[in-house]
Amino acid sequence: MTQTPTRPQTGTLVEQFEFGLDAPICLTWELTYACNLECAHCLSSSGRRDPRELTTEQCKAVIDELERMQVFYVNIGGGEPTIRPDFWELLEYATAHHVGVKFSTNGVRITPDRAAFLAASDYIDVQISLDGATAEVNDYVRGPGSFDTAIRALENLQAAGFKDAKISVVCTRHNIDQLDEFKAIADRYGATLRLTRLRPSGRGADVWDELHPRPEQQRVLYDWLMAHGDRVLTGDSFFHLAAFGESLPGLNLCGAGRVVCLIDPVGDVYACPFAIHDNFLAGNVLTDGGFQRVWQTSDLFADLRSPQTGGACSTCSFYDSCRGGCMAAKFFTGLPLDGPDPECVQGYAADALAGERQPPAPSQDHSKANPTRRQPVMLTLATSRPSAPPVSACAESPLAGFVPSQP
Amino acid sequence: MDGMLDEAWALSPSVALRPEPFGALAYHFGNRKLTFLKRPELVAAVRALGEQPTVRAALQAAGVAEQRHPAFVAALHELAAGDMIARRADATAPDHP
Ligand code: SF4
Ligand code: SF4
Numbered sequence: 001m002t003q004t005p006t007r008p009q010t011g012t013l014v015e016q017f018e019f020g021l022d023a024p025i026c027l028t029w030e031l032t033y034a035c036n037l038e039c040a041h042c043l044s045s046s047g048r049r050d051p052r053e054l055t056t057e058q059c060k061a062v063i064d065e066l067e068r069m070q071v072f073y074v075n076i077g078g079g080e081p082t083i084r085p086d087f088w089e090l091l092e093y094a095t096a097h098h099v100g101v102k103f104s105t106n107g108v109r110i111t112p113d114r115a116a117f118l119a120a121s122d123y124i125d126v127q128i129s130l131d132g133a134t135a136e137v138n139d140y141v142r143g144p145g146s147f148d149t150a151i152r153a154l155e156n157l158q159a160a161g162f163k164d165a166k167i168s169v170v171c172t173r174h175n176i177d178q179l180d181e182f183k184a185i186a187d188r189y190g191a192t193l194r195l196t197r198l199r200p201s202g203r204g205a206d207v208w209d210e211l212h213p214r215p216e217q218q219r220v221l222y223d224w225l226m227a228h229g230d231r232v233l234t235g236d237s238f239f240h241l242a243a244f245g246e247s248l249p250g251l252n253l254c255g256a257g258r259v260v261c262l263i264d265p266v267g268d269v270y271a272c273p274f275a276i277h278d279n280f281l282a283g284n285v286l287t288d289g290g291f292q293r294v295w296q297t298s299d300l301f302a303d304l305r306s307p308q309t310g311g312a313c314s315t316c317s318f319y320d321s322c323r324g325g326c327m328a329a330k331f332f333t334g335l336p337l338d339g340p341d342p343e344c345v346q347g348y349a350a351d352a353l354a355g356e357r358q359p360p361a362p363s364q365d366h367s368k369a370n371p372t373r374r375q376p377v378m379l380t381l382a383t384s385r386p387s388a389p390p391v392s393a394c395a396e397s398p399l400a401g402f403v404p405s406q407p
Numbered sequence: 408m409d410g411m412l413d414e415a416w417a418l419s420p421s422v423a424l425r426p427e428p429f430g431a432l433a434y435h436f437g438n439r440k441l442t443f444l445k446r447p448e449l450v451a452a453v454r455a456l457g458e459q460p461t462v463r464a465a466l467q468a469a470g471v472a473e474q475r476h477p478a479f480v481a482a483l484h485e486l487a488a489g490d491m492i493a494r495r496a497d498a499t500a501p502d503h504p
Contacts, residue, residue: 007428013443016429023425025432025441070425072434072441098423100436123436 014251020258020305023069024295028273029263031059031087032079033366036108038375039131040141041170041211043274044264045202046079047368052266056086058286062263063090065291066099073100073123077273079265079366082109088117095123102127104168106146107153115153115160127166127194128153133181137174141211143376154189165191166233170198171221172211179224183232194233195225200332200342201274203367205359207378208333218345219244240325240341243318252321256328257282257304261295269294271304274328278363311338316346334359409480415495416465416483417457422491424450433491440489449482456492 007019034049035042054062066074074094081087082105094101102125110118110126118124128150132138135147157165167186169175175182179195186193200208213221222241225234225248236250251259256272257280263269267285270276282301283294295301310316313324324330325341333342334357340348418424421437424444431450433442444450451469459465462483463476471479486492 013429013445016445019428021427021432070423070434072423072425072436073439098436100439125439 076103110153115156119162133178197237242321
């Protein structure tokens with residue numbers, strides 16, 4: 001085991017967070033790799049159910065452990081979590097055990113009945129994924145019919161009296177100019193808009209070059225967030241934009257393995273939902289003595305909690321707020337982890353991106369073997385990988401809705 | 408001096424405290440707010456609130472010296488604003504000497 005570095009007795013909260021916590025504050029749990037959709041940018045390359053998926057009993061044991069660790073809430077995603085037959089049962093089990101749930105869904109199972117059930121619970125939050133404010137833009141990446149499915153879910157929730165659903169948008173070059181329209185949709189359904197960053201994770205790696213916002217759009221996004229940020233959630237996903245000047249609200253730090261982590265459908269624990277790769281695999285809840293043990297004693301997490309160097313970023317005057325950006329974005333674009341983010345707004349990654357680089361091969365893929373009629377059309381135009389797939393927690397973002405305050 | 412010192416307070420019933428190396432994390436199950444208590448004495452004081460007749464007594468029990476009471480009262484007000492702690496209805500402020 002790696003030697004744990006000594007934690008300072010004082011220091012800011014962010015400095016404390018860098019040394020990790022006894023339990024995560026932003027835990028994502030993907031319940032299944034199965035999905036009805038095949039989104040082009042799915043962060044978890046979902047599509048097919050993994051036969052090793054945790055059973056209902058195993059899931060309940062994980063919830064028991066989260067309760068013991070006082071993990072107060074968990075972000076559930078997938079795949080499409082609601083297509084697990086025991087999904088609603090697990091939801092009730094979690095909330096009965098003091099683990100609040102926010103789940104991400106494409107809306108497919110949010111029927112009027114389910115909406116009423118959700119409206120009746122205090123501890124469940126629902127997040128509908130929508131990646132375009134029009135069917136045209138949304139369905140381009142999420143597949144035919146997915147816009148209508150999401151809107152129907154929002155209508156059902158509103159009709160049932162569900163308060164404050166979240167609409168989660170992954171920002172791409174096609175929807176940056178729709179930010180006001182997204183806000184209008186959210187207002188129409190009494191929902192809160194949540195914007196997150198497209199990361200080259202999962203199938204996102206295949207389409208990142210084509211979808212990630214252009215440099216001038218980063219500025220548009222930044223200005224929009226500065227103007228509307230108080231009424232929009234971001235899951236703290238845009239701290240690399242802090243290098244435009246002012247920091248955005250939230251924690252400016254990569255929380256991977258420190259305050260953030262992912263439990264995947266087979267119980268593997270990764271440093272971050274956007275880092276599903278062997279390099280960021282800390283252990284497994286079934287074979288490594290449970291989640292607590294993995295979280296508290298894995299070598300990988302000990303490493304991530306030791307002081308990091310800024311590498312090429314350390315001479316940048318924005319390093320304090322930008323911190324070199326997102327580890328997963330660097331890793332999956334084949335950039336050095338201690339250098340600038342691929343979307344460095346000061347332009348320091350441009351040369352490295354243009355030069356020779358070797359993005360890592362995926363270490364797993366649950367994409368459907370054969371595309372279905374749900375496949376977004378862009379895939380056939382844009383990528384070399386024939387299979388397409390689905391998605392969902394497309395937007396699970398670390399530290400979602402989390403407002404640090406420190407009396 | 409702030410009137411709060413002589414009042415009876417307690418951790419809100421919907422709040423749970425989770426110990427952390429730097430202090431504690433407080434989570435409110437109702438409004439889903441997460442707050443960090445960065446000083447161990449503040450954690451001790453917040454835990455003592457419900458057992459002590461007054462805020463002053465809770466601060467004393469937590470070993471907070473009197474000259475630091477104003478700073479702690481300010482922190483408690485901030486916690487109160489987020490409904491992390493609440494005034495206890497069952498107790499009345501004692502007449503202190
Ligand atoms: S910055 Fe990137 S790697 Fe770090 S926690 Fe956020 S998404 Fe994960
Ligand atoms: S050089 Fe590094 S720290 Fe500076 S803005 Fe770019 S990514 Fe951020």
